[in-house]
Amino acid sequence: MSNKIRLRFPPSPTGKIHVGNMRTALFNWLVAKKKGGELVLRIEDTDQARSTKEFEDIIIREMDWLGLDADEGVGIGGEYGPYRQTERLDIYQKYAEQLLESGYAYKCYCTQAELEDMRAKAKANDKMPRYDGSCRNLTEAEQKEFEAAGRTPVLRFKLPAEEKDVVVEDMIRGNMTFSTSVLDDFIIFKSDGMPTYNFAVVIDDALMKITHVIRGEDHISNTPKQILIYKALGFELPKFAHLPLILDENKAKLKKRGKDSVYIGEFREQGYLPEALFNFMALLGWSTGDEEEILSKDEIMARFEIADVNKSGAVFDREKLNWMNGKYIRAAELDRIVELSIPFLIEANLVSEAEITSQHDHLARIIDEVRTNVDYLAQIPAEAELFLTERSFDNPAEAAAEFAGEDVKLVFSTLKQKLYAKDQLTNETVGEIFKELKKELDVGGRTIYHPTRLAITGKGSGPEMTSVISIFGADEVAKRLDSALEMAK
RNA sequence: GCCCUCAUCGUCUAGGGGUCUAGGACACCAGGUUUUCAUCCUGGCGGCAGGGGUUCGAAUCCCCUUGAGGGUGCCA
Numbered sequence: 246m247s248n249k250i251r252l253r254f255p256p257s258p259t260g261k262i263h264v265g266n267m268r269t270a271l272f273n274w275l276v277a278k279k280k281g282g283e284l285v286l287r288i289e290d291t292d293q294a295r296s297t298k299e300f301e302d303i304i305i306r307e308m309d310w311l312g313l314d315a316d317e318g319v320g321i322g323g324e325y326g327p328y329r330q331t332e333r334l335d336i337y338q339k340y341a342e343q344l345l346e347s348g349y350a351y352k353c354y355c356t357q358a359e360l361e362d363m364r365a366k367a368k369a370n371d372k373m374p375r376y377d378g379s380c381r382n383l384t385e386a387e388q389k390e391f392e393a394a395g396r397t398p399v400l401r402f403k404l405p406a407e408e409k410d411v412v413v414e415d416m417i418r419g420n421m422t423f424s425t426s427v428l429d430d431f432i433i434f435k436s437d438g439m440p441t442y443n444f445a446v447v448i449d450d451a452l453m454k455i456t457h458v459i460r461g462e463d464h465i466s467n468t469p470k471q472i473l474i475y476k477a478l479g480f481e482l483p484k485f486a487h488l489p490l491i492l493d494e495n496k497a498k499l500k501k502r503g504k505d506s507v508y509i510g511e512f513r514e515q516g517y518l519p520e521a522l523f524n525f526m527a528l529l530g531w532s533t534g535d536e537e538e539i540l541s542k543d544e545i546m547a548r549f550e551i552a553d554v555n556k557s558g559a560v561f562d563r564e565k566l567n568w569m570n571g572k573y574i575r576a577a578e579l580d581r582i583v584e585l586s587i588p589f590l591i592e593a594n595l596v597s598e599a600e601i602t603s604q605h606d607h608l609a610r611i612i613d614e615v616r617t618n619v620d621y622l623a624q625i626p627a628e629a630e631l632f633l634t635e636r637s638f639d640n641p642a643e644a645a646a647e648f649a650g651e652d653v654k655l656v657f658s659t660l661k662q663k664l665y666a667k668d669q670l671t672n673e674t675v676g677e678i679f680k681e682l683k684k685e686l687d688v689g690g691r692t693i694y695h696p697t698r699l700a701i702t703g704k705g706s707g708p709e710m711t712s713v714i715s716i717f718g719a720d721e722v723a724k725r726l727d728s729a730l731e732m733a734k
Numbered sequence: 735g736c737c738c739u740c741a742u743c744g745u746c747u748a749g750g751g752g753u754c755u756a757g758g759a760c761a762c763c764a765g766g767u768u769u770u771c772a773u774c775c776u777g778g779c780g781g782c783a784g785g786g787g788u789u790c791g792a793a794u795c796c797c798c799u800u801g802a803g804g805g806u807g808c809c810a
Contacts, residue, residue: 257810292809357808364807373736374806399808418739427737427806435808442810466738466805489740489803496802525746528759532747536758555740555747558803562745565760575773617773628772683769690769698770706771 250282250456254308254315255446257289258300261508262307264561265461265491265499268526272488273459274313275527275549285453286318288329289446291439296331307509311519312542325453330445337440340448340478341400341433349405349477350433352398353380354391375429376401400434402444402474411469416457416486417554423469431470447471451480459486459551462558463498486551489530490558499561507561516585516622517566521573525566529559539572567620574616582616583609586625593626595633607716614712632716636703636725641732644699648733652688653696657726659686660697664719675711700729 254270256262277284286308290296305320317323327333344350353376355363364374381403383391391398404425411428413421433444440448450458465487475482490498499507512522520542527545528538531554540548574582587608590596596604615628638644647653663678664670682693694710701713701722714722 255810259810289810295809353808360808368735371735413738421738423738429806432808437808439808441808446810461804462739463804464810467810469738487739492803494745498804528746530746532759534748536748538746538759557740559747560745562760565746568760571773615772618771694769704771708771709768710770 250277250280251285251454252277252282252457252459253285253287253318253450253453253455254313255287255289255449256304257292257295258297258304259292259295260300261510262300262304263499263507263509264522264526264529265507267307267311267313267509268491268529269459269461269488270308270313271311271523271526272531272549272551272554273457275546276457276459276551277316279546279549282456283316284314284318285323285325285455286315286321286328287449287453288319289442290329290331291435291442291445293331293437293439303510307513310513311509311523330440330449333445333449334438334440336452337434337445337448341440341444344402344433344474344477345400347477348403350400350402351381351430352383352388353401353430353432354383354388354396354398355380356396373427376431378430381430397436399432399436401430402433402470402477403430404428405473405477408473408476411472413465413468413472413485415465416484416551418487418556421465421468423466425469425473428470428473433474443467443470444474447474447478447480450483451475451478455483457486457551458483459488462487462490486554489555491529492558492560494560496558496560512621514623516589516625517570518573518577518585521570522566524573525569529561530555539569571620574619574622579609579613582622583612586612586622589623589625590629590633593630595626595630610716614708614716618708631702631704631707632713636701638699638703639705644703644729645732647696647699648729650692650696652686652692653733654730655686656682656688656693656696657700657730661719661723661726664714664722670715670719672709672711672715675714679710696729697726701725 252273254273256266256270274284276282286305288301288304290301301319308315315321317325318328330337341350345352355376360376363377367374380398380401388398408425411423411425413423415421431443432441434440449455468485468487472482474480493499493507509522513519523542524538524540524545527540527549531549532538533540533544533548534553583605587596587601590608591598591601596608601608611629611632612625614632615625618628619625659682660678663681664675667674667678679693683690686693695705698707698710698713699705701710701717707713717725
């Protein structure tokens, strides 16, 4: 047995994983890896109505994409398994039994309707909804009676009379005190035979030897209940840290089944780079304190301290993510960006599957040119289109008028001639051509550039002319120049 | 309602009694580079929620108010 620290990421597979959950995974990963500890991936699937294998697969796939590798857990294995809660029922039952025997739990036969009634009444009287404890001291005869009536009991945790205040020590927030008077005899086993969240986490975290529990702020009020269970079972308490929430544009908690696409998969599909999302998520609720915000995984890991995490919620700012992702796209190896961009090009019907090998260098040249224009790779086709399709004018009549302008003919013919005079067209050589053109011809710069751009690309703006021309090559440029002149007639 | 938490530019944040006429990043605006767009560079706009204390001195400490968020489930 080592004294390695052990952390866990325990999502429930009840929806597609989004940045809120993933940021929690990220911080756990950071703390674990930084200190040479272990990260456990546990699947909390006790909500039978909503949990699906599909969502579980998505969680694993997206963690993998971001490089958040667990050391142990679902899909990996380990000595503290199984790691899916539905496969640990016998374990929960055993501890529930123990609680029942030691008097820390009791069976409750109240129906959902009765409980709802109780809640409604409490609300009407401006009281906090608390279970009234009606089943707390049922005799065996009474219990038999309920069972005979076909009622299936739940198990409730009996609040220990000796506990007055429960103090949660939090690595980020310091101490938080809860009076047991605001707690009630909460359910630990549902009538469907499943443990509740508050019960299962404690058993699992204790048995899996978790040393640090880092989770969202939305779990703060669960913590005192869990601490009571730890104590009742004689388990050692882990350290807790509650992260500030990631908020939507309305400053509300991100919803797992919400409408806004903050799902990790959507970022992947839109061509965000994992290291950009990683970097961005790390900066939600945490910062290095200095001015550089583009940080590698290693830098983040080296500088991350859980105690430095903020206490207040952070709004998810897509604009800033876009900026950061664009930075990463421009800084990345071209080959990688090309590989990642090709599917988008195929999807947009700009190239065929068959062409990608023969056209590879040409595509790479184009992608390299247009990457400066995009925030994410799904935007590549729109930018690359003009290089991969026939020319089309937004406004043919206006273009024709432009081509009919004074000196245009001269500019085009001189340009053509110079293009063929070079044995190679690169940004540099094309740049020289334009310099010569300006010097030799007595025309304004606008008369050179604007009609030329319009003739070649059909658009009024776009990538630099030197790139445009060197990408198209002399023949294609000449062809387009000629046909532009035809339009002017 | 009750419990808990939080509170610096529109957003993400630095700041932990004097060096703060509050620093950076995104966004926005302007200028430069590119005779275009974008990239890139420079500059600008913009904030300590309010009120009381404590102190020689408060963005920083305390209290109250206000606001926001979370919880209040046989969801996790």
